[in-house]
Amino acid sequence: HKTRLHIGQLVKETSAKLREASEADQDAEPLKKIADAKLAKDFQAALKDFQKAQRLAAERETAYTPPAPKEVLPSSYAAHEVENNSSKSFEQQNLLVTKRQEVVLLENEITFNEAIIEEREQGIKEVQQQISEVNEIFKDLADLVHVQGGMIAVEILPLADDIGSNIENSHSATVQATSHLKRASKIQRANSS
Secondary structure (H helix, E strand, C coil): CHHHHHHHHHHHHHHHHHHHHHHHHHHCCHHHHHHHHHHHHHHHHHHHHHHHHHHHHHHHHHHCCCCCCCCCCCCCCCHHHHHHHHHHHHHHHHHHHHHHHHHHHHHHHHHHHHHHHHHHHHHHHHHHHHHHHHHHHHHHHHHHHHHHHHHHHHHHHHHHHHHHHHHHHHHHHHHHHHHHHHHHHHHHHHHHC
16 A cells, blocks of 8 residues: 555656656757657556556455454354354455455546646647747737838839829820821821822
8 A cells, every 4th residue: 555655656746747847848959848758658658557557466456365364253153153254254355355446446547647637738738838929920920011011001102103103294295296296197298288
């Protein structure tokens, strides 16, 4: 029982240290993150193996539990009363051992589930941090687009004014050219006649 409690404590401490290492790896290089994730998976696998071994030990303990020592009974008891008391005591002992094994298995399962919950919470925190980082990137991108849009508008307005004045100049030149062509056409008709 002491060993089981000690191992349960070790599981909690190891889970906490793995969580701390994972938090410290936020800014670390990807290879370090991968190594820590592998370490966490190996730890979970070892914990599962331990739980299987513990279940097997509990099952064997139940199977090989020696019968309760026969109490010294007065000679007035009949043989069948001794057998009934002995079988009741054995059944009670088996029931007690079974209950104890169930409690140990439940404790181990609780410890394992706590470790999984802590690991998942850490994963959720990492995802939230990544979402926050992506959100910041999009905010920066929106600011850049806004600034660039203002700069483009400032650059386009003078060009639009230049284009407008060029269109007006072209129009007046076209009007002049048309009047010159009309005059040249009249002069040419007059000369040919």
